[in-house]
Amino acid sequence: MNGRPEAPVAPVEAYEPPYSVAVFTTVRTQEQSDYSETDARMEDLVKDVPGFLGMDHAQTPGGLGITVGYFRDADALTKWRTNAEHRAAQRGGQAEWYQSYTLHVAKVARSHGFMRAQTLRSPTAG
Template identity: 75%
Template sequence: MSDQPKAPVTPVPAHEPPYYAAVFTTVRTQEQDGYRETNARMEELVKDIPGYLGMDHAQTPGGLGITVGYFRDADALAEWRSHTEHRMAQRRGRDEWYRNYTLHVAKVERSHTFVRPPEN
């Protein structure tokens, strides 16, 4: 057990619409060599894209992975889609890491956040 406190789990906060959400759902293969390192690198790189707003991740016990990336506009999303290292990771994902995946891109027209006040 680690002595380090865990950061609280919080979703990406709501942003002023409109903006875009890229919803990437996956089922991975047994072959995962290099996946964690590549995933960490992608999380570093996307932060440098102007218009990147944040990312949420979830994994079900059954193996369905869900990643939602949020982008201010279609240009930011297009820049991430065409980023050279991201394209290489996409190819490796298809060749090695994903049994299947689906990508949905949506324009967010309404967004809000709720945060429960701390109890005293």
């Protein structure tokens, strides 16, 4: 969809708490000029923030987008929030790309995960 190769579908792993999360929920406008390029740049840029742990994305068929960013601590999240390129992208979002959005920031107190074991199939199995 965004021109980038598809990564395997898996949630960000459960880290040892405490850590911080930013939940960004959006509804986009019809005007999406330069959005894909800016989104890709932000995804690359956030990976350079010390303490960035990962990001999950989801999009509903109705247009609601959810991005959850995981950060080791509040300082890492502050570094991301105050990054100059990220601030410029935020202004672009308010001016053009988002009809509405919410941002929720929280400290994770409990975290766990599950992954089903993969079974190998024989090439001759039917």
